[in-house]
Amino acid sequence: MLWLLSRALGAAAVLFGLGAMSVWLTHNVETYYYLVLIQCGIAATLAVSLNLINGITGQFSIGHAGFYAVGAYVGAAWTMLWRPIFAKELPWLEIGSLPGDVANLIIALALGSLAAAITGLIVGTPSLRLRGDYLAILTLGFGEVIRVTLLNIDAVGGARGLAGIPTLASTGDLAAFWVFGLLIAVSLLTRNLMQSTRGLTWLAVREDEVASDAMGVDTTRVKVTAFVVGSTFAGASGVLYAHFFTGISQDIFGMDVSIMITTMVVLAGTGSVTGAIIAGFALTAMPEALRFLKDFKEYRMVVFSLALIIMMLTRPQGILGHAEVGFGSFVRLYQRLRLGVRRSAR
């Protein structure tokens, strides 16, 4: 059990560091940049979680915003609609203090990701029979079904959506803590899985389903697990989005968002976690960075699209291809540079 203790200590250290960073960021970074950073973190989490479905098990799903929406709405519904009912009996559910905020955010996260996981199970199951284009159409349709359903539920505001969702975790001081904590969790999960024999069977399903089946891989189970785990994390990102941006409506979970997340995964190089993180940050920050073109607003998306096209032409395998950037790559880069310096010194 020593390993469990060392794991727990490691996790505690990371969480403490994240918390400190989060508080520091809140007080030292302009709100605008801070919000962009949070948005980048959420986008990267969405990309890494979709990567489990698209990049690793090779199921072309393009409805990820649907799971994101389910998480956001269920999480917000807890805080705004259900929590007040329970809080009458259970005073610790009152918000406004750090413990109460954290407890509520955890409950919202649990409910939001559970709802998204169940949705993932429901959508993932027909995916066993469909592949390629057909699965893409099914998932795209599913995303729209979710959006239109939300549009028509009056309890969650219909077309107006929900506004004034309380910012939990003590007025957003800990926003970065939660967002980046979630990103680290899904990235570590993927990395650990990929380092195991079990993870290789996931890649095998992407490479050749018939052959994996013949080699004893329960492909059904792999594909459904990927769907459920991927959508769980998308749901959790949705909960965080709802609570830090305090307002949600169905139009921010539309098809364009789904396609953007898919683009990130494709751009990352299918399967690469670090690639997905980089793509998540880049594609979220780029439109913001292009805001200096304010007199030419209409050209912003043109520049953006051009950048994507150039990328696809020059690096069709994605930013990183199948590779990962780790600490080791920096060491190797450093050594190569030093070697280069020594050579040129001669």
Next chain:
Amino acid sequence: MSELLVTRAVSRYFGGLAAVSNLNLTVRSGELVGLIGPNGAGKTTVFNLLTGVYTPTSGDVMFEGKRVNGLRPYKMARIGIARTFQNIRLFRALTVLQNVQVAAALRARQGFWSAVLRTPRQVHDDAAIRAQCMELLDRLDLAPYADTRADALAYGVQRRLEIARALATHPSLLLLDEPAAGLNPNEKSELMSLVERLRDEFSLTVLLIEHDMRVVMGICERIYVLDYGEIIAEGAPDAIAEDPKVIAAYLGTEEA
């Protein structure tokens, strides 16, 4: 010798086409049996029936005395039936070692959560599987390619990796679908001795589809001949080579 695989009047129809009809095979433990026949005779369909890719329209597949038709392919692999593919189906973007590890994963006892948490037992088991796989690669002279991507291998090496991957499931019955196709005469001779050696070293039973008569006649102890989905002859290689029905099927003469 005990009967490892028995098929009882197995038929498979595709629409009106009887791809395999009334198939009665018996393969005993330790045998090396050939399955030959002209193109489209239904040989690969037989393999697909034995590995659960197709379920028989009628009849029973018995393996180790148990009725196994209707099992999904991954279950077939887990009870000890492994195969190679006629048109190579490797995990192309994975390395040679990883290809074999995927097949060995059916023996991994750890689930998704221990993989995600990297429990010590999981790390230990994975290392053991990896070591077993390296040893297997070594026995098939594939160790030098362990870290090479499968799609970067020469054709003959890919064929050998197909066999290694099937062996990693620790099968008792190995089904080889045209393992010599596309190999040069040298490689074919090597393949023949490899199959015989593996059969002995891994105490396998082998059922082999092959078009190359030198290979079939050279290593098979018994041969079934399939034509239009039906067995038209069965026996020792010499007898098969002289059987008029077989000659007719291959040359297309004397068809009634």
